[in-house]
Amino acid sequence: MSDARPGEVLVSPERLKERVDELALEISGDYRGRDLLVVGVLKGAVFFIADLVRQLDIPCELDFMAVSSYGSKTHSSGVVRILKDLDSPIAGRNVLVVEDVIDSGLTLSYLLRNLASREPASLEVCTLLTKPGHRRRGLDTRYVGFDLEDVYVVGYGLDHGERFRHLPYIAVLDPGTDPPQA
Numbered sequence: 001m002s003d004a005r006p007g008e009v010l011v012s013p014e015r016l017k018e019r020v021d022e023l024a025l026e027i028s029g030d031y032r033g034r035d036l037l038v039v040g041v042l043k044g045a046v047f048f049i050a051d052l053v054r055q056l057d058i059p060c061e062l063d064f065m066a067v068s069s070y071g072s073k074t075h076s077s078g079v080v081r082i083l084k085d086l087d088s089p090i091a092g093r094n095v096l097v098v099e100d101v102i103d104s105g106l107t108l109s110y111l112l113r114n115l116a117s118r119e120p121a122s123l124e125v126c127t128l129l130t131k132p133g134h135r136r137r138g139l140d141t142r143y144v145g146f147d148l149e150d151v152y153v154v155g156y157g158l159d160h161g162e163r164f165r166h167l168p169y170i171a172v173l174d175p176g177t178d179p180p181q182a
């Protein structure tokens with residue numbers, strides 16, 4: 001197993017809570033009086049979506065999708081496979097997709113094209129994090145938690161080889177060193 005580990009904390013639990021509450025307030029205002037379906041993208045968005053919807057003061061329904069993007073470990077190819085689809089149709093509904101991080105934006109742009117073809121009444125994105133690649137791509141993300149530099153981060157749902165999702169903060173991944181075998 002690699003000895004990569006969480007390094008510098010970029011976003012503390014307190015700052016996460018503060019920002020999630022702000023986003024929930026904004027979303028509650030924007031969707032008041034409308035039917036809202038919140039769609040979480042597994043697995044990275046689970047902590048974010050759970051904290052976010054509990055601060056909404058409007059009714060909503062939840063659904064989840066799981067996707068895997070083909071490509072190397074560090075660069076997605078834009079070819080995406082749906083591992084778990086939504087339980088119900090979304091035609092005519094107001095859909096808010098909740099993502100953990102948009103890096104190149106390739107995964108999300110595939111997902112949005114796929115969901116748009118099902119003719120929802122509206123389709124917006126709420127992502128906890130963005131990176132510069134996505135900002136160059138000009139993807140339209142209505143709600144953004146934090147804009148990061150081009151660094152690999154873990155915690156609060158984000159993983160490195162399925163590790164570190166459970167951390168209550170967001171930290172830069174310290175790649176570590178391979179110690180000599182004893």
Ligand code: IMP
Nearest residue numbers: 076102103104105106107152153158159
């Ligand atoms: P994109 O297609 O390049 O936008 O890929 C985004 C996906 O890559 C995210 O949904 C994450 O699963 C993963 N990812 C990108 N950056 C990070 C990171 O810093 N930490 C953990 N996962 C990441």
Ligand code: MG
Nearest residue numbers: 041044100101
């Ligand atoms: Mg993801």
